[in-house]
Amino acid sequence: MRNEDIEGSEDDEMSSSAQRGGQSYGPVVTQDSDPVVLEMKVKSRQPTREESMSSDRGANGARGESKLELFGFDSLVNILGLKSMTGEQISVPTTPRNNEDGSAAEEHQKASSGVKLGTMMGVFIPCLQNILGIIYYIRFSWIVGIAGISESLMLVALCGLCTFLTAVSLSAIATNGAMKVKSRQPTREESMSSDRGANGARGESKLELFGFDSLVNILGLKSMTGEQISVPTTPRNNEDGSAAEEHLKASSSVKLGTMMGVFIPCLQNILGIIYYIRFSWIVGIAGISESLMLVALCGLCTFLTAVSLSAIATNGAMKGGGPYYLIGRALGPEVGVSIGLCFFLGNAVAGAMYVLGAVETFLSAVPEAGIFRETVTKVNGTEVAEPITTPSLHDLQIYGIVVTIVLVIIVFGGVKIINKVAPVFLLPVLFSLICIFLGILLARRDNPVAGVTGLSSKSFSDNWSSNYQKTNDAGIPDPDGNRYWNFNALVGLFFPAVTGIMAGSNRSASLKDTQRSIPKGTLAATLTTTFMYLISVFLFGSVATREKLYTDRLLSATIAWPSSTIIYVGIILSTLGAALQSLTGAPRLLAAIANDNILPVLNYFKVPDNSEPHIATLFTALLCIGCVIIGNLDLISPTITMFYLLCYAGVNLSCFLLDLLDAPSWRPRWKFHHWSASLFGACLCIVIMFLISWSFTVVSLALVSLIYYYVCLKGKAGNWGDGFKSAYFQLALRSLRSLGANNVHPKNWYPIPLIFCRPWGKLPENVPCHPKLADFANCMKKKGRGMSIFVSILDGDYHKCAEDAKSARKQLAAYTDYRRCESVAEIIVAPSMSDGFRGIVQTMGLGNLKPNIVVIRYPEIWRRENLTEIPATFVSMINDCIVANKAVVIVKGLDEWPNEYQRQYGTIDLYWIVRDGGLMLLLSQLLLTKQMFESCKIRVFCAAEEDSDAEELKTDVKKFLYDLRMQAEVIVISMKTWDNKDSASSPQDESVEAFAAAKGRIKNYLTEMQTKAEKEGKPMMADGKKVVVNEQQVDKFLYTTLKLNSTIMNNSRMAAVVLVSLPPPPVNHPSYFYMEYMDLLVENVPRILIVRGYRKDVVTLFT
Structure with a gap:
């Protein structure tokens, strides 16, 4: 399947929402109706990030002026000691961010009427x-x-x-139990017409409150007037409905x-x-x-x-076939x-x-x-x-x-x-x-x-x-x-x-x-x-x-x-x-x-x-x-x-x-x-x-x-309710209880990605998930070990969309099976994308089998379509993942992601800027296990502070990678080269132009919002919060992301995949600002994974 057949042209990706069973898969309009208003204030000190930012400052000292504060975690220089790897616990920031048919009994009663x-x-x-x-x-x-x-x-x-x-x-x-015999499966219409013919105007029954047949009808007993009530013969799910009819036929003969x-x-x-x-x-x-x-x-x-045989034969009805x-x-x-x-x-x-x-x-x-x-x-x-x-x-x-x-x-x-x-x-x-x-x-x-x-x-x-x-x-x-x-x-x-x-x-x-x-x-x-x-x-x-x-x-x-x-x-x-x-x-x-x-x-x-x-x-x-x-x-x-x-x-x-x-x-x-x-x-x-x-x-x-x-190889799967299924169920429960709810040791850590199939844009009705997302999910598992959870969110009322959700889940499950993904498919009905996502990251999974990585496609179309609700939803999803302690992997350039037959050459480049528990390193190693990337080599780019020793940092990183049994080339990038105007390593003219363009768009956005707020007489709010932004801080964020993008373009223009740390959304910045920062970070990079860990080690130095 070609990408053009799936996505269509980029220009019409959001022109209309795909309809599935009468429900829209399109983007969700945010619930906040207040316009975004910002107050342009210049303050002498850095604004706080509530408790999480104060925790970062406590760990790093007076790092408020650091150019890496955009990423919100400890710099690589401070965490290369990797004390958590040796047993010392690193504190985690805790700042919150926004079947059976009732006719069986009746049939058995009828069967007993013969000799x-x-x-x-x-x-x-x-x-x-x-x-x-x-x-x-x-x-x-x-x-x-x-x-x-x-x-x-x-x-x-x-x-x-x-x-x-x-x-x-x-x-x-x-x-x-009783034993079954095999017969023709009656249709639902026949069953219902049989019920109607036997019960007449049953809508007047005093028991209709309960919504089902009364006990008299179910058990096949005679009515109070002596009239025989017909037996409903609707088949059970996953069972041959003919058993009831044959059982009735058998009962008519001499027993x-x-x-x-x-x-x-x-x-x-x-x-x-x-x-x-x-x-x-x-x-x-x-x-x-x-x-x-x-x-x-x-x-x-x-x-x-x-x-x-006596025990089994007396545990239910039997069909033909004997033993x-x-x-x-x-x-x-x-x-x-x-x-x-x-x-x-x-x-x-x-x-x-x-x-x-x-x-x-x-x-x-x-x-x-x-x-x-x-x-x-x-x-x-x-x-x-x-x-x-x-x-x-x-x-x-x-x-x-x-x-x-x-x-x-x-x-x-x-x-x-x-x-x-x-x-x-x-x-x-x-x-x-x-x-x-x-x-x-x-x-x-x-x-x-x-x-x-x-x-x-x-x-x-x-x-x-x-x-x-x-x-x-x-x-x-x-x-x-x-x-x-x-x-x-x-x-x-x-x-x-x-x-x-x-x-x-x-x-x-x-x-x-x-x-x-x-x-x-x-x-x-x-x-x-x-x-x-x-x-x-x-x-x-x-x-x-x-x-x-x-x-x-x-x-x-x-x-x-x-x-x-x-x-x-x-x-x-x-x-x-x-x-x-x-x-x-x-x-x-x-x-x-x-x-x-x-x-x-x-x-x-x-x-x-x-x-x-x-x-x-x-x-x-x-x-x-x-x-x-x-x-x-x-x-x-x-x-x-x-x-x-x-x-x-x-x-x-x-x-x-x-x-x-x-x-x-x-x-x-x-x-x-x-x-x-x-x-x-x-x-x-x-x-x-x-x-x-x-x-x-x-x-x-x-x-x-x-x-x-x-x-097993050629047969068709059948759901017979066999004992092995019950054994698997009990083994799963026992295994789940043995895992407990404690933190998983890095040696036992498996990626369990939670993949959102259609968060932005539309897909054809017959494609419930982007095929490249299925390919990417397989890349996150080593030799197929692990589980993926594919989720899609339907907008609407659950009572009205329940049947559509069931059919959509079956379609999604069939599609993931077709794509050979060992996965679970779920469809959630919610009033909005944000509400559905927030519920999923809180409740999806059991115990230690909850998803630990959220995979989202980068919303590349938000600016072209002028969809102002996408930034708010995107920022809300990232904040929800941080609060829920989930890792995040944002895939940009999904359409260009290779399939299993497209072998890649070159390098897999990691821009390791902040501590992420080794998640980026582990993801790069998992990519190397796949046939498409097995010919690539890993390069690790480390950002050094201005006052740090680059050679010492390089030595420490090499030693760390050696202890982790990972082979990679280490390259250290100094902050001095970022500020050197004479350096030929970065296209200064292009950077200045991009910087000026982004700053101009932000200024225009602020002016429009401020004018609108003054006309309506409302306070300046963005995403439901009062906006307090330092203009110098905005410049600093724009400049940092721009320089990192220039570094990526200079060093990794021909890389097969680029992995870079994800900066968290600033607390008091509007979501529109954050999308500008992210666009500057990923601009012109064809295939990039933006990764944020969750301060839990997923790799270990020890056996």
Whole structure:
């Protein structure tokens, strides 16, 4: 953007004020209506500067005749001792100078009007149904055989412990509020028309005094006459307003209780393929002891996660996405998307596991169905000598692909068909469990099987300890096998048998009482399945020999009563049902992530409301088929375990963070939770991941980290009210309190510039701030560290301009972000510029985070436009900064300020005249850190008094700069050269002309004001004060500024930037005089920073 496009021509800069939202950004007319009248008096002594000038005279002695008194501070000669740098305090002059929409409750009331499920049918039964899976039927006995009763007990205990801890964490999360669903966001007009239609002439209500809907309307209660009041559905800020509508839609359907809504779905998901076809084998290889440990460990993990889930799920309404929604709203969109995608992958891979389990069971039950010849495995060198038949790998692949395609076709039929088919898969699961336990108790006495001993103490003792060894792909012990099993590997194999605790929370919209059903149903299903696994360890370890447990992975079917066919059918139906649920849930999870508009790359999977995610389903099917082609359930199961453990760790961490922060919004109905339990559950999940495979864990965490980084880099920011925001808030408060209100040590001093965007002149409406001011703000921060505050003042009444101020603040904030300024944008509405500025310098900031430097553009146009109000405003702003103890940086030549691509050469010249705490030195060093000025060198010009030793002053300054670790060339300017008329270093003719011109303008101004005051019969006043000016003093100020300007022009005409000390406004001089002094000081200098410190050291000599 060119400067001409921003400022226009200099001549019309103040011709009109820019309008923004109907409000003017133009200059403000001063409130003083009295004309400026001066009395020309000559006095023998210097007029006082009230207490501040007397303080200066006390510090400097009889310095009233000093030519540097214009600058108001100690001369450089007196302060080069820099006693304040060594610990002595320098006295400071103390002279004063002039969101949430109310419809949520109503929606929740309506949602509760439908039929709801209780704890048993809504939570317990669904959890139990999900936990008891195919592993128990076709692998549990084999696990007992290969692990032994002892290690099988350890295995079950370990996995059960994991799920138990997860369930505890889940319960804590789930009881922290109602759950939301996603729907269309109603427009404001629809909401208001709905309110009007329901309430009629509500303007006659006696409660209209309060300005909002009455409590009856908000809560959705019936009116006194029995008429139902409509629910306002205005969305909350920064939240998807569709939640209300979907919540209402969901409430119109039949609601489920705890048993059918949570317990049964969780039970169906937990009881999967691992229990049926791997659990007995796990008991065989791990033994009873370690199998108990295994079940306890995994069960504890899921139990703690269920407790955390219960707490989060009962702390508010939930939308679609299940654990993704919970984690994302607790840990932020970055973590939520990262873990949500991993959970999606886990569900997709789980579908392949269930398909392979069903196909393996089918081929074991019907060997004739194999297309290829069955593989015959002969085991030599072990106690198992008979031939063992296993399904062919190619058969598993072919049938698996076919089954996956059929399931995908069913999924494409819609969720209604799936809901109708789902109950068909539940009853065989429960019936098959009964048959298995009856078969174990009866031990097939009517038809004994080799290796099945019935419940025997000898088998129990033989299978108590573990017997880890190598096996082939069929799980048969083989000294030359390619897979060695140990406890860690069995954890990875068994853990999917305890997953499925999220099934109840995913159906929150269909529950009668979410905050009651989810904790009870989920925890009941977790504890039920864990207890059943523990009992199964003892039963499988006591009913068969270790050899039978090794070799018969479908031992659950072998010993089932009355026939193994029932178990085969139950296994196949349960696994196909679980696969169907995975292929249904995974695409919807991916679509939920895509619909949040966090990652643009996922936009292909977005779907409209109430539509089927067909593209996401196809993508899930491809992933599932790819895993089916692997053809080995033992390799797929650990992969699923990793993804589920990551999700459970995220749930536990979410509950831990929310519980630890204990924000006012954290009010879960589920009270049986603690941050330590959630933290232990999260740590347990990570420990189990490392137990299974440290390399796989590193890869999984790296995958999550990459997704997290990609979301941070490419994702769109979302304000979800996540726990990290609350953590940042509390950390900010703690940091602010730790900073205190004491003075900041120079080593910890950071520039916090307060930048006034448009104090003089106009800018185009679409440019709320001069772009070069943004560039200059970045130059005041080292490597981006620090904070800038951009402020603009709107003239007018706050009540009338409040909305305009809000929109202007958003525009200014967006603009500073576009200019890559780490800043805060504020808009102030005030009757005048002076009033607004005075309020800002007093109140802006908190504690030690208040702005310490005020950056103002020099009003170069005041004389051309004849704007007499600018001098008064300018002087008032400088005086306010001095009283508020703020440093001031006035930028002259802002249009010529370089951007980051315009490299500058030459020097950065400092005219260090008075003590400023080292602010000018620090600013020059900060400029050198920027690419545009890194090729420049610093020169320091020091003004020496007439009676001082210039060489000694130069030596002292060099030593001081050396101690400050700053490299600069030091040049001393003596006052004698300023008064030497014969000196060729200054253009005397031009100086005399400028001096005479300025003096003439001041004299004319005085004459006009005096004549006007005499006509009106008023005393001579300027800026509300009586004017008392010594003509000789005015000449002295004019001469000093003129000579300093001549020195700058002689030495720094080609400098990249010039920094000079800012003289404070004289107390009894009109603001017009001060503008004349300043114009003489900066005349013809293209780029200059006029700096005034605040007598606080910002640099230090010490480490």
